[in-house]
Amino acid sequence: MAIVTIGIPVFNEGDYLSETIDSAIKQTLSDIKIIISDNASTDKSFEIASEYSKRDPRVRVVRQKENIGPINNFRYLLDETKTPYFVWLGGHDVFVNDYLEKAVNNLENDQGTVMVYPGRAVFIDKTNNYLSGNACSNISTLGIRHPLKRVKHIVENLQFCTNIHGVFRADVLRQLPFEKVIGPDNLMLALAGVFGHICEIDTIGIRRREIRTEDYCQQRKRWEDAGVFSNKKGVDPYKKLIDLHLRYIKNSKEIGLLDKILNSYSLHEVLYSTYLGPEYFKNQSYDVANRALDSKTKTRGLSVLGASIKKSPGLVFSRAILVAAKRILFTKNMPARSLKSS
Numbered sequence: 001m002a003i004v005t006i007g008i009p010v011f012n013e014g015d016y017l018s019e020t021i022d023s024a025i026k027q028t029l030s031d032i033k034i035i036i037s038d039n040a041s042t043d044k045s046f047e048i049a050s051e052y053s054k055r056d057p058r059v060r061v062v063r064q065k066e067n068i069g070p071i072n073n074f075r076y077l078l079d080e081t082k083t084p085y086f087v088w089l090g091g092h093d094v095f096v097n098d099y100l101e102k103a104v105n106n107l108e109n110d111q112g113t114v115m116v117y118p119g120r121a122v123f124i125d126k127t128n129n130y131l132s133g134n135a136c137s138n139i140s141t142l143g144i145r146h147p148l149k150r151v152k153h154i155v156e157n158l159q160f161c162t163n164i165h166g167v168f169r170a171d172v173l174r175q176l177p178f179e180k181v182i183g184p185d186n187l188m189l190a191l192a193g194v195f196g197h198i199c200e201i202d203t204i205g206i207r208r209r210e211i212r213t214e215d216y217c218q219q220r221k222r223w224e225d226a227g228v229f230s231n232k233k234g235v236d237p238y239k240k241l242i243d244l245h246l247r248y249i250k251n252s253k254e255i256g257l258l259d260k261i262l263n264s265y266s267l268h269e270v271l272y273s274t275y276l277g278p279e280y281f282k283n284q285s286y287d288v289a290n291r292a293l294d295s296k297t298k299t300r301g302l303s304v305l306g307a308s309i310k311k312s313p314g315l316v317f318s319r320a321i322l323v324a325a326k327r328i329l330f331t332k333n334m335p336a337r338s339l340k341s342s
Contacts, residue, residue: 032100086168
């Protein structure tokens with residue numbers, strides 16, 4: 001009986017798909033199921049995958065009637081999974097033969113771990129030449145007890161999202177968000193830390209193929225086509241990513257209220273520093289504080305602070321917000337003296 005499902009999302013991967021499927025079939029862990037979802041490819045991807053399904057009963061191929069987008073294609077593979085563990089394999093990437101065996105052994109022996117990823121992954125080019133650098137990030141949370149501290153650690157240390165090709169407990173992965181946003185894998189990996197530990201195993205597990213040579217404009221167009229980048233003025237896609245982190249954490253039943261209160265400010269600070277720059281959160285807190293201090297009445301000033309804190313709870317621990325609240329409460333006349341960012 002299969003214990004882990006390998007989900008392979010495919011769109012026009014004909015040049016590399018055979019090598020990808022071979023690496024899945026040849027895993028030393030034989031109790032596997034392989035599901036390939038062809039996202040309405042216009043090349044020979046479906047035909048290539050279908051040949052494998054004829055030769056190996058563990059391989060199942062589905063062809064989408066129309067392109068459902070990358071996020072939905074990834075989600076479809078998980079929805080079709082009936083095994084306790086699940087892993088995505090990119091349609092042009094390659095798994096090392098013993099990767100799944102080592103990862104599943106780790107998950108079977110530690111119920112507190114929700115995902116296992118390889119400590120090393122290598123980049124390869126179109127012709128299998130090795131490129132420099134480790135394609136994985138060190139986001140292991142072993143030893144970090146509090147869920148929000150685990151989330152913070154993951155956000156701080158996530159550089160390459162090869163980690164999304166770690167082996168997950170399928171029941172946990174189903175509880176993670178599949179959002180059309182820049183960095184959906186960043187969001188999923190960070191929030192996985194809410195449910196338990198992310199563990200690194202000392203092995204080379206994946207060969208990640210670098211096939212895109214895009215400039216920024218081409219990359220942005222691809223993001224727009226996938227529905228993750230808005231053309232609307234004033235809509236910052238990274239701010240949206242931050243807001244989604246915070247919204248899911250706010251609504252999480254896995255995190256205690258005390259943990260949310262004590263770690264809220266530092267998590268806000270890390271998210272804003274990571275995605276919008278180290279000065280952004282500080283500047284935001286001073287902007288809110290000075291708008292409150294410029295109000296004509298104390299009631300209005302406190303209302304400005306309250307509305308901003310409700311939207312971004314971490315602001316309540318900001319020095320600028322605390323000083324602004326003190327000045328509003330104890331000043332005789334409004335507007336009160338404004339703050340200067342040091």
